[in-house]
Amino acid sequence: MLKVDNLNKRFGRVNAVKGISFAVGKGEVLGILGPNGAGKSTTAQMLAGVIPPTSGTVSICGHDIFKDPVAAKTDLGYLAEGAPCYGEMTVAEFLAYAARMRGLRGAAARARVEGAIERTGLTAVARQVIATLSRDCRQLACLAQAILHDPQVLVLDEPADGLDPDQRFAVHAIVREMSAEKAVVISTRDLGEAEAVCTRALVIAHGETKAEGTPDELRAMDPNGSLETAFRNLTTGKEGK
Numbered sequence: 001m002l003k004v005d006n007l008n009k010r011f012g013r014v015n016a017v018k019g020i021s022f023a024v025g026k027g028e029v030l031g032i033l034g035p036n037g038a039g040k041s042t043t044a045q046m047l048a049g050v051i052p053p054t055s056g057t058v059s060i061c062g063h064d065i066f067k068d069p070v071a072a073k074t075d076l077g078y079l080a081e082g083a084p085c086y087g088e089m090t091v092a093e094f095l096a097y098a099a100r101m102r103g104l105r106g107a108a109a110r111a112r113v114e115g116a117i118e119r120t121g122l123t124a125v126a127r128q129v130i131a132t133l134s135r136d137c138r139q140l141a142c143l144a145q146a147i148l149h150d151p152q153v154l155v156l157d158e159p160a161d162g163l164d165p166d167q168r169f170a171v172h173a174i175v176r177e178m179s180a181e182k183a184v185v186i187s188t189r190d191l192g193e194a195e196a197v198c199t200r201a202l203v204i205a206h207g208e209t210k211a212e213g214t215p216d217e218l219r220a221m222d223p224n225g226s227l228e229t230a231f232r233n234l235t236t237g238k239e240g241k
Helices: 040-047 069-074 091-101 106-119 135-147 165-179 191-197 215-219 227-236
Strands: 002-011 014-024 029-033 055-060 076-079 153-157 183-188 200-205 208-213
Touching: 002 040, 014 040, 014 055, 014 183, 014 200, 014 208, 029 040, 029 165, 029 191, 040 153, 040 183, 055 069, 069 076, 076 135, 091 106, 091 135, 106 135, 135 153, 135 165, 153 165, 165 183, 165 191, 183 191, 191 227, 200 215, 200 227, 208 215, 208 227, 215 227
Parallel strands: 029 183, 029 200, 076 153, 153 183
Antiparallel strands: 002 014, 002 055, 200 208
16 A cells, blocks of 8 residues: 655755665554654655655555655645644634545535544644644644545654653554554654554664564564664664674
8 A cells, every 4th residue: 555665865965765665555554663863754754745755666555656646645644743734723624624625525524524523532622723722732633634534544753742641542542443444654763652553663774774573573683572672773783782
């Protein structure tokens, strides 16, 4: 459902992403793990068609995200880092606008908006202006727009960033529930989040793939079975030490 082939991105002299390739099928949650500056968000932005790659391809349900963007993005839900929203709109207005952009109208649009609000726990603030909301509610509002059209592929950049423990649990539950019928990519630096929801993880550092496997397979790379130590060793170039 999502296929990435030899993805590269340069910003001037900086090679931010270097030859990343992977595929994600229905029922899978792939975590892109790495420290700050590893290239996670840049990769997520290319997957979503926000910025073009220097080279390489991204295919969503058989459609190239840059050569056939409308078809590809029809099947895509994207939560960007920092949860950008239109602050002058209420939550309900923002989601109604997102529904219109997705081609939804009338009762179908209202049902999707109401469902997304309920699913993300935003009922109490649905009529509140986004600029007046707390950071966690803005995060959930942006997540709601990513899922309201029931996309086949979800790309979520730090989806639980800024949320309290109960909200994080709820977001992880949403991801697990939706992933049964979808392909999901989560960009995160949170190993606990990766263990909670990811079926597989791609560890990157300095824009390069360092390892790929299930959380248990990554944990086994450390003699003591520590995922944290394995991750630290992979991202600092200390494999086997």
